[in-house]
Amino acid sequence: MADSLDAGWLRDLWYLAVPGSEVGRGRMTVRTLLGQRLLFGRTTEGEVFCFKDVCPHRGIPLSFGRFDGREVECCYHGWRFGADGRCTAIPALVEGQAFEPGRIKAKTLPAREVQGNIWIFAGSDPAAAPPIPVVPDVGDRRADLSETMPFDSGMDHAVVGLMDPAHGPFVHRSWWWRSAKSIHEKAKHFVPSDLGFTMARHRPSSNSRAYRIIGGAPETEIAFRLPGVRIEHIRTGKVVVGALTAVTPVDAKTTRIHHAIWWTRPWLSLFKPFFRPFMHKFLSQDRDIMAMQAIGLADDPPLMLIDDADTQAKWYYRLKKEWAASRAENRPFDNPVKERTLRWRS
Ligand code: FES
Ligand SMILES: [Fe+2]
Missing domain, CATH: 3.90.380.10 (Naphthalene 1,2-dioxygenase Alpha Subunit; Chain A, domain 1)
Structure with a gap:
């Protein structure tokens, strides 16, 4: 199946997704961008992240779940995901069952906050891509x-x-x-x-x-x-x-x-x-x-x-x-x- 990121826009570039002021600490918010529902969140430590808004288990949007400032919990079966997308808990598992939650990952997009705006990367390798554009001489702070x-x-x-x-x-x-x-x-x-x-x-x-x-x-x-x-x-x-x-x-x-x-x-x-x-x-x-x-x-x-x-x-x-x-x-x-x-x- 073709990646929806290929649907008519340039790849391997950063796109401005959402002003950082709209994603408070411990909060998450949803935006449709680049043809997909994306969930943006900010941990209590201030780190921003971006998930594809879909649970890897059975596909319900993760944004219907809860976020405690550290992990997103899916509202359907309670699977939990850290800010890196890694699954940290599957409540249905019984002790002794060998299934390792950490092998599962919610799909994430690289997200970075620059001058108060959250940018997402559409492509495979953000390290090899042109940097996020910066407005010169105004410092790394939110816009006035x-x-x-x-x-x-x-x-x-x-x-x-x-x-x-x-x-x-x-x-x-x-x-x-x-x-x-x-x-x-x-x-x-x-x-x-x-x-x-x-x-x-x-x-x-x-x-x-x-x-x-x-x-x-x-x-x-x-x-x-x-x-x-x-x-x-x-x-x-x-x-x-x-x-x-x-x-x-x-x-x-x-x-x-x-x-x-x-x-x-x-x-x-x-x-x-x-x-x-x-x-x-x-x-x-x-x-x-x-x-x-x-x-x-x-x-x-x-x-x-x-x-x-x-x-x-x-x-x-x-x-x-x-x-x-x-x-x-x-x-x-x-x-x-x-x-x-x-x-x-x-
Ligand atoms: S669909 Fe998300 S935990 Fe089952
Ligand atoms: Fe104009």
Whole structure:
């Protein structure tokens, strides 16, 4: 039987699964991601783990059971499993019966918490894989502001839709961000970077009003990398604002978008009640446009990508193809992106 991890998304990469704040100590929670029900838990010591949510005995989801902060107990026959998935007890066994519970293992996925987010690894050897992406200069701590949102959009359209530079004036039109009239020509320089490409450090366009809140003359750098991670690094004077956007497939037709922001000046937290609704509105605008797009995509129409406005989308597809080919051929990844300036109006 084919591994459901092969169902249309890239293997041997880390995916952002769930914000660590949603998995408290001694708690477990369920998410469907990468086409499967997954159980996330955190021991009383703080260690996070991820099981396929199915008991190896007779298949009931383990999440219907209990978790005491150390072991998960299946609700059907009480088999118990440690955080490594190893079975520690089978209550039905009689003394003297030779069956060894430790030989049984619930299926686990490698899970790691970085900067307050829990990532899971889809593949066979996490040690040989590219590292979990990190937002630079903000420390290993939870984001100051974060939100996750389900999108009715498959992985590719979600990623392409979020990186798309030309939709801003139409989809994100609002008094606090920009108006439709503010559309103007832009030229941005791109260089290849780890598993993707980076829009080199530049002054964000003056038509993006929200940048002005940070003050000074902010400069921003935006990196995209597979499988669908965007990291924006904004610096103004000594203040750094870092933003992570990570797209994770739920199944072939839906995704989960994680958005998290860090800042290095505590006083910026005063603006949290003000930032939060904007972030929500911004993400909702993307979600809504993609839900509308999904209506059209249902008939599987032919689509097109134009230069230069859709060149990043073309790069994404090329990067994906090369990643899959490099895995299949067991060779190093050869980044297909070439340094280039792209010009578009937005
Ligand atoms: S199904 Fe889980 S212990 Fe039997
Ligand atoms: Fe957008």
